[in-house]
Amino acid sequence: MYPGNAPFASASRNTKPRGQAMSAPAKRALLIAKHWPEPASTAAGRRTLDILDLLADAGYRVEIASPAQPTPFQAKTGYGEHPIEVNESSFDRWVRALNPALVIYDRFMMEEQFGWRVREQCPDALTLLDTSDFHSLREARHQALKSGQPLNLFHPIAEREVAAMARCDLTVMISKVEVELLKQHFCLPDWQLHYLPFMVRELPDLNTLPDFDERQHLVMIGGFKHAPNRDATTWFAQEVWPQLRSLLPGVECHVYGAYSDHAMHRLSDPATGLRVYGRTEDALATLARYRLNLAPLRFGAGQKGKILDGWLSGTPTVTTPIGAESMAPEDAWGYPLSDAPEQFAATTAHLYRDQTAWRSARDAGTHALETEFSYAPHAAAFIERLETIAADLDAHRNRQIWGRILRRTEHRAEEFMSRWIETKNKMTDT
Template structure:
């Protein structure tokens, strides 16, 4: 048992990137986690080996210490020893791979948490599945079987891959893994045998939706938004350009689609065509502002994992959405979808036109979004549950780890392998 202490909890968050909440939902989720820790009065240090991006959050203004660290450097050892954190959060499993063994070596009593954002091996398996389907030119726009893969088929695609084996090993090595998707939790427990005790459902967390957003008559155009560095977003833009948007324009000749995204590459700007109503708008300074002006949000995602920040933003702004089963996966629970969900270019286009023109359906979807946010995504509920889970684990950490023999075994071998490698490098340097 950990003795009670009057000092604040010291938390170290090691980021894969410096958070840019206006550029990606993953960074937005990290900032929500940070806020839940700040609400407890915890002392937070954010460290990352990445370069700072153009839209980096101002962490210092929140009272968070910032530290640049290096990969494969013993300087991290000195840093983490001096900090002596009580809790360490790894942002994405690759960060756990790089720094987890060093944390284990110097701070073995620190609670280790992995922020997954999404199950990357699932996303990559679905991407490969899509590529395989598109090898048949007859399935260029319609991909039967894309959206209805059972867990058993997903497991067979994932289990033999290097990415899945690395990712699942990292999940085992941590004391707690934060999952935004309860569907992914089910996949992990039922197919990969991961203990439920290692998982915690923590989706995107939001305050109450803005009720006084523009009404149906005051909105115009379709909107698509998402970081272009995220492969599912880029694929969705291409699918809209090549297959979906031409079908919409046939029925709505004056319609416009505004495509927003951070880090817009030249290949995206090359798709801009005002005559076709296809406008590539680059980065949105205020994503909620542009979302609130649109009548319908389009998110035709053909692969991906986790839950989708753009669809949460649409609900916040009272903007109905049209997406795919993968886009809506794990987001609605038993509640109605705030828009329409379809699985082919023709059906998505028809749904988009219908939602754009049918005010009664539009209003119904708008209210469904508000209800869904209240039921599944309230910040105060999830923040409270997360802190309670962390505190409970800190009080029972030795027994919790004892029950996770696989994780202990993996940590042992990870530590030994890095130790042997360090000894080999040292011996090689002496010999030369």
């Protein structure tokens, strides 16, 4: 009924022209991205561009480099964009000439691939790791869910991710929960971590958005390259929807997501009202047509863009404890958080039918936006943190004994593997 194909516009993005003339040469900020940012496909892509916009506002000249293939859905950022290759020394000459003052690694894999090269060619560049979410925590929760075993945080991926954090000057975390986890369980110091959530420049005007009686049906949204979204859709279709249908006869649930595939579309059952679509033209406009937004996440990490978009569109969200984590306190949702199918279905039915409860949940979301996600204080604190570190980078690095140890020769496996692959490739070519 409501399928679409074009990317959506984020209400939290800054849309002013970039690259404006400056009276003095701008410092360069280089993002080394795992994928070209796709704000219409993933919340991570939108957050990445929000950070780049913030840096541009602060006077940086922003450049993006990525080894990924271009896609039809990547953003037209207006920033410098540069294709790069892994295991290729041409990157060394290029980054040395670029001479960035700030280098941001988009997830720990990019630090592993390019961090040692940046350290050699641009030793004075401040290096920052943006985890997007704590990848290791998400993976640990996924394995615990599949195996039924207790959560194991200390696995090989965690070792790699925390090592990348130690090698960088600062790690940006989107979740306060994950900041505390890194401090308590992985012994990372507070001065090496910075909390930077989703940032919202303007609050929604609820008076201009459809009210309870103007909305109908349920909606789910989230890119299907993200394993938690695939699991949530499957679990909802198999465990929750059969119960919810009996509680809300005639109500449909429409699922939207970038990169939908055959496995996801097989869950669609128009006879029962469950419909799985692909991309939506505009996430906020789409969400604003529905009465409730569902986020039945059973594992994951970080903050959840689908919940943020629900709040921005004035659409209350029913979620689980994992979904609620790092978004708002457990007692701030207006309903009991649960990942039990029966309770999730009962909560959804109650909010769908009860206008007072619906408005209470909607207002709670708006309050969370106002108190936790306001752009100005978070942007100012982030830029101040960067400037403080850059003002005495040597002293900052001298405090990072484990980072210094991990940068020594005997702990440089990624560098030597990359050099070996590059040499092998050259021998093969000749």
